[in-house]
Amino acid sequence: MAAVVLEDESLRDGLQFEQKILTLDQKLSLYRLLAAAGVRRLQVGSFVHPKLVPQMADTAELIETVRGETPGVLLTALVLNDKGLERALRCGLGHLSLSSSASDSHSLKNVKRPADQAFASLLELVRLAVAAGLQVRAGIQCAFGCVYEGAVPEARVLEMAARLADSGANELNLADTAGMANPVQVKRLVAKTRAALPQLPISIHLHDTRGLGLTNMLAAYESGVTLFDVAAGGLGGCPFVKGAAGNVAAEDAVNLFEQIGVETGIDLKALCRVVDRYEQLLDRSLPGRMNRVIQSQRAACG
């Protein structure tokens, strides 16, 4: 079966709201462990104001340090505005993630602007980044529903997708920010998007709030998607989404695909050592399952 590419976002979506702020050295060591485990796409930070999100303040330094080290790795970061774009360009980043929300209420809470205003800025930012020669992934947050508004009309998501494609985005990221997606809906929205925009690669960003992260990932894969966001350990969660859980755990996604014979290029045991390291650094146990399974196997062998 077709291989998949997993983008690990533990260093960005995973850490951005963690109370404990990791040092640059700690992040560098995590980055290198992830790359060594075979992760080939890494979203490592966010160019936001360091006072608003101090967890991400060292994103530029992190990128400058590792960017020559791992030629096979697609290095990316989140950019929210013009200033962030300038900073991303200055540190030599070749790929960006940009996004806005399909839900007004979520947009107001997250970026303090209505969805249409935020989307207009997003389109402009995509154009600027493409004009500057960057590869751009454009994302639609709350594409599968919003905790505040409930269902999000598919027509709205499809219209946003079409306009993002027109503005030159190289990839469309459909994000289940609220963890509300279900597998039937995932298949339907992916099919409609692919039918409308057959040239545009689609990636899927899932949260595991209702325990359906892997189920939705498989549904997307069965619909032809081969790019997925994950985070080591299942790190993550959003303060603007009530009851939000983390991203799909990278190690659980690797196990799923391995079990059904789909290549990820990632070494599961090496990946679980990164999860161990996160658990040590953050001093808590993370929600991903495979690290527990592998630890219990190790204990039994010892």
Place this chain on the structure above:
Amino acid sequence: MAAVVLEDESLRDGLQFEQKILTLDQKLSLYRLLAAAGVRRLQVGSFVHPKLVPQMADTAELIETVRGETPGVLLTALVLNDKGLERALRCGLGHLSLSSSASDSHSLKNVKRPADQAFASLLELVRLAVAAGLQVRAGIQCAFGCVYEGAVPEARVLEMAARLADSGANELNLADTAGMANPVQVKRLVAKTRAALPQLPISIHLHDTRGLGLTNMLAAYESGVTLFDVAAGGLGGCPFVKGAAGNVAAEDAVNLFEQIGVETGIDLKALCRVVDRYEQLLDRSLPGRMNRVIQSQRAACG
């Protein structure tokens, strides 16, 4: 889409290895809450030796008390041997669950007998129970793999299934005791079993060890299975299976099916109140997700 029937096993598989032994009154109140939430199949206990599994010592009393109360509910319990069958008959139970393992190593650890011996006894027990006029569900443990032996040959599972059908079993339960199943395997084994035994209803028992419980449940549903075992809160786990996690959480299964438009007959909020009650009684938080989601909604409304 076709409706599904969820059999809640929280009172049996969920509680059988809990350190805290609930009282008969506590179990009665849980049973009544589950039935009131719309659960229509309940596995409430196990006729094992009370010294071996004191958690299940009051199974007969529990059944005798509730059996007239809830005419719409299929009441069932686990029976392991002739003595258990006698006890089940004495308390007027009309439906039994019997099973043995497809894996020798698991069988030796679980019942201290090789798989073929345990299976011969199971066949005899099925015949006795059927002859006594009982409805019998016959289960194959480790049907999707064994932590000790790895892959379990499908041919072995299919042969056991055929012999169970011959002995008069009314339903075949394929159990992923080790939580090792993957969705491709589930679809394949269900398809083969249905092809070989088209008249025999199949139910599926899944553990969430690798986070694939719901994914495998959906795969089985897509293959035509409409009977699933669950446990409120995701209770459960097996001391003879390294790193085992609980059953698929009843509330998460209800949410999945509700979201994709498949009827379960169960009220999700009422079910989550049972999970609340389990969490109070056991004094810990359970792994199911939907109770957390509904609690955060309640908090936001308050």
